[in-house]
Amino acid sequence: MNTKNIMIVGVGGQGSLLASKLLGRLLITRGLDVKVSEVHGMSQRGGSVVTYVRFGEKVYSPIVDKGQADFIVSFELLEAARYTEYLKPQGKVIASLQQINPMPVITGAAEYPSGLAERMKSAGIDIDAFDALSLAEQAGSAKAVNIVLMGRLSRYFDFTLEEWMEAIAHSVPERFLAMNQKAFALGRGE
């Protein structure tokens, strides 16, 4: 198979590392070659953060470059918009509708662009934007947004529900398992 590229983007501290951990587990269980590239250090302090997940028969580069992402999974709308140039022509954006103002917006030096989801659509981008935060809260915790997003992503892969559930069970503490399973189901829409 050709290498598939996923970018998980968001704001430092939103929990993208758990999403990449879950994907990593899922993919190695299939016997695929996998690379996951993370950001540590200063950018984690509320900055824009990107995690790259790549898988296939043989993966070389740990990062995804412009024009290469099959999926951009975004925790925050502005962050989805920031990385659209990384999409492949048939690439897809899966985005939480949550908006978090960056400091230049908070201080009034810049504006948070309005109607970003619509703008992406009119730019010809295939975008699935939904209220992942509410679904996470419905599942029991706002922190489960990452698993809600993984649930939505799962619609576009041929992994079985059992495979996803095994990966979730492997990646989250047992006491949060039921909540995360629910978050995944809500994101997947089942």
Next chain:
Amino acid sequence: MKTLMLGNEAVARGLYEAGCAFVSSYPGTPSTEITEAAAKYPEIYAEWAPNEKVAMESAFGASLAGRRVFCGMKHVGLNVAADPLFTIAYTGVNGGMIIGVADDAGMHSSQNEQDSRHYAKAAKLPMLEPADSAEALAFAKLAYDLSEQFDTPVILKMCTRVSHSQSLVELGERIEHVKTYAKDPGKYIMMPGNAKRRHPIVEQRLQDLAAWAETAEINRVESGKNRKIGIITSSTSYQYVKEACGDAYPVLKLGMVWPLPEKKLRDFARSVEQLIVVEELDGFLEEHCRNLGLACTGKERFSLLDELSQNKVAGQLAQTSASGPALDAAIPNRPPVMCAGCPHRGLFYTLAKNKLTVMGDIGCYTLGAVPPLGAIDTTVCMGASVSSLHGFVKAGGKSDTVAVIGDSTFMHSGVTGLINMAYNESCGTVIILDNSITGMTGHQQNPTTGFNLKGDPCTKIDLEALCKSIGIRRVRVVDPYDLEQCDQAIQEESQAKEPSVIISRRPCALLKYVKHKAPLLADPAKCVGCKACMKIACPAISIRESKAAIDSTLCTGCGVCQQLCKFDALQTGKED
């Protein structure tokens, strides 16, 4: 099944399997997780040292005792440890010794973009450079064998994309390696007479290592379809070359980047029409090829700046991917910010308000330089705030100048600057931002926290007593959440005619044991929209429809903004 492992964790696994028994490091992105992962193996004694020089010297001592040892640091940390580095190169080792250094091309979390490969050449030491986690594990094990076989410390050079990428590894068993110590003054006492006898040994060792490099499997030629171009590369650059070009061109992939195998380079160059060197940062390999008289191109194609990527390589050698659509909208930047509830915020607000000249240092608090706080004048390296404050004041700069330095950074190399201030009877105020943790690298313990790397309680260095014992008579502690207290302390101490220390003490708001108060409530009826609360750049506060609004998911109830509001519009939240 193979295991998915971070490059840094794979180094730690390699250390473990090769029988490493002692690790001493100072945290620094992107190197930190090597030591954190090593600490999880009960067979390895692992510690945070106060700085990289202490870490390397401790590791040297442990090597003398006969164990396999490791010390880890980021690229700028190797500058701190350069003194022992150049002389341990002369003494050689007893138990195998690895010096782990991680470069940060692109400066994801660093103050410069230096290329550590120059250290291997300058100190005449072998340097291995893995390109993924499997190599990180294998090269760590190999490095110990080389260290003991050639009686040399070995530098294991990582970079952000190898350190912080997960890829597949296969795990092996641990094998113990223990030697005994035997006194050997000619080898271990580096005074001139002995060092003169060691220097030729160092030069011979480098030649022997270069001969080893000629046949080493880690320096391998991968065949390609088209011999018009041949590529010499290493580390993550190799991955970008393979990603961009596949097997289009032959590749000489170097796992050891110093010393370099002359014959292998010449043979490879001869086998292709045009030689291209692909490497991040400096033209280190390229320069060596040119010194051998090999015609090649490198840095005129690939920048000296920033990281490479598959598209950057493809731009020179293959087809690039067409970018996806850019939006017709200005996308505001999202720079890192001090977290909501960060204890540094109140202190920096006070510094900005008093318009003091502020010598900065390395840590989360560098974010105090960013508008609207904009409270820092300079940032150079670990500990520089204190020493540069001294020089600034002595040379006639304003005497109400202060240094800001974190607890961990103060222990690293701020304390020596403070000794200088006391000894040379300086003026100015050193503010130690004691948040009870090493923050920016992700919460590592340090000598002031009372806990060691393994999380066990240990001796806690008393900052007040330390500063007083140095000879600083004016030492006081403030709570950075209390703006009035901060203001008074800063005004009084910055006017003093002798050096003083203010310890701004409150634990990092992200520490698990820190209990947050209920989020504040903004009262739109009372808010007049004066934006006084916006001066502290708190991510939890924004202006909506001309009134202050609090993001209750972020607000920790620290109350700093409340003290700025003259209209009582920010009210204490009700505890559940």
